Amino acid sequence: MRESVLGYDEVDAALEEQQLNWSRHGDELVTTVTLHDFRAALEFVNAVGAAAEAANHHPDIDIRWNKVRLALTTHDAGGLTLLDLALAAAVDRLRPDVRDPGDAETAD
DSSP: OOOOOOOHHHHHHHHHHTTOSOEEETTEEEEEEEOSSHHHHHHHHHHHHHHHHHHTOOOEEEEETTEEEEEEOBTTTTBOOHHHHHHHHHHHHHOOSOOOTTOOOOOO
16 A cells, blocks of 8 residues: 655654654655664664564664664655655664764755
């Protein structure tokens, strides 16, 4: 079943309502997590990978030593869907308590 694309206002409202640590950048949800070191970043990415496999929905992942940038979109739907919000919430539950004030990225 093909997911319905959400409007930007719907996505922005859901991010605020659910207090997700993600920002909307056009048709992507984006977050950056800062961890203690590279090993911790890899462990976090492995946990995200397990959640993504369970959801059958996979983020784009970029690791830069202790920083992990994740981006979500539903490619086959052509935009953001409930799948993206659900996986964003699942990833937020995996986030460690170590946060960098610069983690939040601004939306367009």
